[in-house]
Structure formats: structure tokens, C-alpha cells
């Protein structure tokens with residue numbers, strides 16, 4: 110059971126908050142499609158397992174035309190054993206989702222959409238330099254239902270400066286009104302090499318204070334629960350049975366191949382990082398030279414990774430499984446930080462499972478760090 114991630118490194122315009130790898134120069138798009146297909150063929154033996162999920166992420170995969178997507182799909186089916194009922198997700202921006210495009214996506218085999226709505230407030234969309242309007246987002250969703258997409262996720266951003274809790278709850282309600290099967294939420298973070306990062310450094314942008322961001326996050330859990338969405342990971346909520354299979358596989362430590370510039374791969378013992386630069390990637394693929402770095406993961410890194418990924422999920426960290434797989438009794442090794450985190454109501458132990466509370470999810474990565482082991 111494994112997954113494939115395909116990174117499409119192009120966007121029509123740059124959102125002011127985004128530090129993912131992408132280029133707004135679309136001229137080398139078809140060359141890139143061929144190069145990524147070449148990488149897929151070349152690495153067809155990376156995963157010696159059936160493929161149960163394929164994820165087109167980016168960047169903006171929805172700007173690919175049907176021919177380009179078909180090229181990926183036929184390369185995938187020619188190079189890997191794909192489960193006929195594999196989850197095939199495509200990240201999409203609302204402005205790309207007209208009925209004709211959606212029909213072609215479905216024909217090609219895409220069976221799950223992840224739509225970047227972010228907010229229904231047009232002033233905020235403009236401020237973030239999103240290309241679409243809230244009306245386009247609603248229309249995209251409606252079009253997707255018209256062509257009978259039955260598994261749709263929407264992405265939303267909270268902690269937007271100037272927004273009050275009421276604005277955020279309104280975004281959640283409007284999303285729930287659409288009725289997607291899955292909702293992902295992300296707090297706005299200001300990254301250095303972005304327009305917002307520069308504005309922040311010049312004192313022109315002030316982030317939402319931590320308490321407000323925390324309150325919006327905690328209210329999200331309550332609000333989405335009332336609309337019938339169960340939280341299954343720090344940032345992810347779904348109707349029962351619609352958890353993202355692909356992302357859940359990452360958190361469960363399953364193997365995956367990531368292709369395209371900036372993509373990562375993991376095979377249980379090593380991690381590979383593709384070069385995060387379109388030109389260098391294309392050049393290396395053409396010359397047959399190396400385009401990735403490999404890191405051999407130590408036992409300690411594997412344990413720490415298990416702690417980090419599992420603690421981000423509602424299911425939590427299985428202490429017995431950790432001991433069986435790595436010979437580590439976490440409670441014995443880290444008894445005092447665990448007890449302290451329990452006292453602070455950030456962490457709970459139920460049977461063999463150690464899991465974070467809602468308050469703990471707010472600082473999941475910091476908690477995981479406290480439970481990490483040194484090399």
C-alpha cells in the first residue's frame with residue numbers, strides 16, 4: 110500500500126502568503142510534463158507495492174490541460190500497479206473548474222478534488238492576491254457537483270488579520286452550507302520569502318495575536334462538529350468515511366514516491382528531496398544527472414517521525430506498537446514530560462494510546478519535540 114505525489118510547479122499568480130515551490134512562468138509547462146513523466150518511468154521500481162493513492166499537488170494542478178493530465182495518467186498506469194479503486198486527488202483553484210474541465214478530469218480518472226477556497230470574503234481574497242472571487246468558488250463547487258464529483262475537500266485559512274471570530278465562523282458556515290465531504294483549515298503563517306513576509310519586516314503587516322488564532326482554531330473544532338465533520342488530524346475534518354486516504358498514509362508512515370521539482374519521497378528507510386528549482390530539475394532530467402538528495406534515516410529519526418506524525422492525528426500514538434516496532438517504552442523514557450503535559454491538559458493517555466487534546470493540537474509540533482529522542 111503506497112502513494113504517489115506529483116508536484117505541478119506552476120501557478121497563474123503568486124498568493125502573497127505562499128512559500129510552496131511554484132513558478133508563474135508557464136512557458137515550460139509541456140516540457141515539465143514530459144520531464145515528470147520521465148521521472149515516473151525512471152523511478153517505477155522505487156515502490157515495490159501496489160499504488161492506492163495518487164495526489165496531484167502544487168502549485169496549481171488544475172491549470173494543466175486534459176492532454177497533459179492524460180499523459181500523467183497513462184505514464185502512471187504503464188509504470189506502476191495501480192489499485193483500480195485508488196483515491197486520485199487533484200488540487201484545484203476555483204477559476205479553473207468549469208463544467209468542461211471537470212468532465213475531462215473525471216474521464217481521466219480523478220475522483221477527489223481539493224479546492225482552494227481559503228475564504229468567502231472577497232476583500233480578503235484580494236488582499237491575499239488570490240485570483241478568484243467567492244462567487245467563483247461557489248460556482249466551482251456547484252459545477253463539481255453537477256458533474257457528480259462525490260468526494261470534495263475545501264481548504265480554508267483562519268487567523269486572517271482584521272478578521273474577527275465571527276468572520277471565521279461565517280467562512281466555516283458557508284463552507285458547510287456547500288456540503289463538502291472534507292474540510293482542511295490552516296492558520297495564516299507569515300513566511301519570510303513572501304510578499305507578506307516583506308510587509309511584516311517593514312512593519313506593514315501585523316499578524317493576528319496568538320490567543321485570537323488559538324481561539325479561532327478551538328472554535329473551528331466545535332463548529333465543524335456541529336455541522337457533522339469529525340476531526341481526524343490537526344488541520345483536517347471530514348464526514349465519516351471521507352478522511353483523505355493519501356494524507357492519512359503519510360501520517361501512518363506508509364511509503365510514497367514524490368515526483369517533480371521540490372517533491373519528497375520516502376521508502377521506509379530513506380527520504381529523497383528533489384531539487385526545488387524548475388530549470389535545474391529540467392536540466393538534470395534532460396542530462397540524466399542527479400536531481401535529488403538522499404537522506405538515510407537513522408532509527409532515532411524514524412522513532413521521532415512516528416511520534417510527530419501520529420501525535421497530529423486523533424487516533425494518537427500507539428505506545429504498544431512503538432515498543433513492538435522500535436523496542437522503546439515511551440512512557441518509561443519520558444515519564445516526567447508526559448506527566449507534565451497531562452497536567453497541562455495538552456495530552457491524554459487512553460489504554461495504549463497517547464493522544465493530544467484540542468488544546469494540545471495547537472502546539473502539536475512543540476509537544477512532539479519534547480518527546481523526541483536524541484541521536
Ligand code: SF4
Pocket residue numbers: 119120122123124127128129131167168169202225
Ligand atoms: S497558494 Fe496555491 S495557488 Fe497560491 S501561489 Fe501557492 S500554490 Fe499557487
